[in-house]
Amino acid sequence: MEHPRVVDPRHPLVERVRAVCLALPESVEVEAWGRPTFRAAKPIFVHVSASMERPLSIVLKTDPDEHHALVQDGRFFGPPYYDRERWVGVDLDRPDTDWELLAELIETSYRQVANRRQLVALDALRPEHADG
Numbered sequence: 001m002e003h004p005r006v007v008d009p010r011h012p013l014v015e016r017v018r019a020v021c022l023a024l025p026e027s028v029e030v031e032a033w034g035r036p037t038f039r040a041a042k043p044i045f046v047h048v049s050a051s052m053e054r055p056l057s058i059v060l061k062t063d064p065d066e067h068h069a070l071v072q073d074g075r076f077f078g079p080p081y082y083d084r085e086r087w088v089g090v091d092l093d094r095p096d097t098d099w100e101l102l103a104e105l106i107e108t109s110y111r112q113v114a115n116r117r118q119l120v121a122l123d124a125l126r127p128e129h130a131d132g
Helices: 011-023 064-072 099-113 115-127
Strands: 027-032 035-042 045-046 057-061 087-091
Touching: 011 027, 011 035, 011 045, 011 064, 011 099, 035 099, 045 099, 057 099, 064 087
Parallel strands: none
Antiparallel strands: 027 035, 035 045, 045 057, 057 087
16 A cells, blocks of 8 residues: 655755755665655665654654753654654754754764764764764
């Protein structure tokens, strides 16, 4: 059974997420459950549309050390069907959307699922992360 499309994959906010995600080494976009997903080869690091009610949102995997602070921030929410100890959702269409923060969180999510080769490639692009 094919899922109905939840969000227009060409919506400008989705395009903005896509640009950040696809700039990461070996990242690919795969449509799943009627939504764009972004993967580090196979593992998902960003899922567009947390729910039918929140089509212009993303779900991403957090750094365990940052998770508690993020869920205390009113811009983030516990997405349905995801482990709420590791994943958060954020609406893209809020007037206070901080795209610089989102880009950092997307990269953090990627780092949570990427393999060693992908991390080495990313660290070559981001020398400030290579030591830690």
